[in-house]
Amino acid sequence: METDPGWGAAFKYGLVALFARGRIWKLRPAITAARAGILGFIYSAIAITGVLTFLGDAEEHDYPFAGLIVLAAAVVSSLAVLFFRYRPPERLRAGATPVDHFLTVATIISAFGAVPILTGFVTFFLGGGYLMFAIGSLVSLVLLLGPGRPTEGMVHRVAERLEPPVPATQLWSEILDPDLTPPSSSHTNKRL
16 A cells, blocks of 8 residues: 655645646646645735735725625635535546546635635725735635645545445555556646
């Protein structure tokens, strides 16, 4: 059985996930691809913070309307992350391998996890200022590094729900396998 390469293996692919997310689908082991997707969103949060540092105005105020928008985004995205984490769909694409299915679920979870920071960015310009951006960023970080974090437990939940069922230990081994060749498709035909 292969060993988990850890988060260190994903750091160098975070920028690939940020600028060319479709290319990480070909990355193996697949757990590294899923973690690179999370890191891509975190890298984008850092970049957005840098942009707002230059665009920010010290006279901005935190309005209740912006707070309601960020709160709504945080609640909806939190529910979506928890739903997909603990009740992943049985099959998202016809003909997808179990590893591709896991990567799809991990991508959906990370996309929902990034919604609060993007909402905070938008509300920054609606008068929410740095406070709303900071709240959105914090919620996103908690979601992405908490329930959105790709782990063996997530793999087991995906394996339990697949149709036809796949043993969780088999799927975990395939996700950790650095030599598993991903199927070629229109969005993964280039080498990393």
